[in-house]
Amino acid sequence: MTNEVACAAGNAANGTMGVADVFNAQLTQGQELWNQILTWLSERGLAFAVNLLVAVLILVAGAFAIKLIRIATAKALAKVNKMSKLLSDFLVSVVSKTCWAMLALVVLQRLGVNVGPLVAGLGVTGFILGFAFQETLGSFAAGMMIALNQPFKVGDYVVAGGVEGAVLELNMMATVFATADNKKVVVPNKVVWGSAITNFSALGKRRVDTKVGVAYGTDLKKAVEVATAALKKVPGVLADPAPVVAVASLDDSAVTINVRPWAACADYWAVYSGAQEAVKKAFEENGISIPFPQVVIHNA
Numbered sequence: 068m069t070n071e072v073a074c075a076a077g078n079a080a081n082g083t084m085g086v087a088d089v090f091n092a093q094l095t096q097g098q099e100l101w102n103q104i105l106t107w108l109s110e111r112g113l114a115f116a117v118n119l120l121v122a123v124l125i126l127v128a129g130a131f132a133i134k135l136i137r138i139a140t141a142k143a144l145a146k147v148n149k150m151s152k153l154l155s156d157f158l159v160s161v162v163s164k165t166c167w168a169m170l171a172l173v174v175l176q177r178l179g180v181n182v183g184p185l186v187a188g189l190g191v192t193g194f195i196l197g198f199a200f201q202e203t204l205g206s207f208a209a210g211m212m213i214a215l216n217q218p219f220k221v222g223d224y225v226v227a228g229g230v231e232g233a234v235l236e237l238n239m240m241a242t243v244f245a246t247a248d249n250k251k252v253v254v255p256n257k258v259v260w261g262s263a264i265t266n267f268s269a270l271g272k273r274r275v276d277t278k279v280g281v282a283y284g285t286d287l288k289k290a291v292e293v294a295t296a297a298l299k300k301v302p303g304v305l306a307d308p309a310p311v312v313a314v315a316s317l318d319d320s321a322v323t324i325n326v327r328p329w330a331a332c333a334d335y336w337a338v339y340s341g342a343q344e345a346v347k348k349a350f351e352e353n354g355i356s357i358p359f360p361q362v363v364i365h366n367a
Contacts, residue, residue: 119178121177125177136162140162141155144159152221157210157211207240208257209255209257210238210256212260213237213242218266222268224267225264225265225267228242228258228259228262230252242256267335271332272329272331272332273331274327275329275339277346278325278326279343281350282355283322287322289353291312294312294324301328301341302334302337302341303331303334304338305328309329310326311327312327320358321358326342
C-alpha cells in the first residue's frame with residue numbers, strides 16, 4: 068500500500084512538472100514574439116506608419132480623381148453624335164474600373180507589396196476564366212455589337228431573339244423585354260444579336276393592316292369611299308400617309324377589301340380597334356352587307 072501511494076505521488080509530481088514545462092515554453096515563445104515585434108517597430112515601424120499614411124492619402128486623392136475622371140468621360144461621350152446610352156455607360160464603367168485597378172496597384176506597392184507576381188497571376192487567371200466563360204463572353208461581345216449598331220433602344224417595341232415585346236432594360240449581357248401580357252423575359256444578347264430583329268418603333272409610324280369582306284352585289288366604289296371616310300374620323304389615324312382602302316381579293320363568300328390606315332407607333336392598337344369598329348358601323352349605316360361564309364348547293 069505504501070509503495071502504491073509513493074508511485075501515485077511520483078506520477079502526480081511528474082505531471083505537475085510537465086504542465087509547468089509547457090507553460091514556461093509558451094511564455095518563452097511569447098516573449099520572443101513580443102521582442103521581435105518591438106524590434107520591428109523600432110527598426111521599421113516609423114517607415115511603415117509613414118507608408119501607411121501616404122497610402123491612405125493616395126487612396127483618398129485617387130478616389131476623388133477617379134470621380135472627376137468619370138464625370139469628365141461621361142460629359143465627353145455625351146457630346147458624341149449617335150452614341151447610345153448603353154455604350155456610353157459601358158465606356159464610363161471601363162474607364163472607372165481601370166483607374167481603380169491602377170490605384171489599387173499603386174497603394175499596394177506603396178505598402179511594400181510586390182505587385183509583379185500579382186499582375187502575372189491575374190493574367191493567367193483571366194486566361195483560364197476566358198475559356199470557362201465562353202458563352203458569357205459571347206453575350207458580352209453581342210452586347211457590344213448592339214451598343215455600336217443600336218438596332219433598338221429602351222422603350223422600343225421589337226421582335227428579337229424569339230420574343231416580342233417592349234424593351235424594358237438593356238445591358239452588356241442581356242436584353243429584358245416586357246411582353247404584351249406583362250411578362251418579363253430576359254434574353255442573352257448572344258441570342259438577340261444572332262437572330263433577325265424587327266423594330267416596330269424605329270420609324271415612328273406603323274401601317275395598320277385590316278380586312279373587311281362585302282357581298283358580291285355591293286357597289287365596290289361606294290364601299291371604298293365609305294370606308295375611307297370612316298377612317299378619317301378615327302382618332303389617331305394619320306393624314307400623311309393617307310389611309311389606303313382597295314379591293315384585295317375575290318374570295319368564296321365575299322369580296323375582300325384591304326383597310327390600311329397609318330398611325331403613330333404608340334397609337335397602333337387603338338387605331339387597329341377603332342378602324343374596324345368605324346368601318347363596320349359605316350357599312351351598316353350605308354346598307355353595305357358584310358356576309359357570313361356561304362355554301363351554295365344545287366340540286367340536280
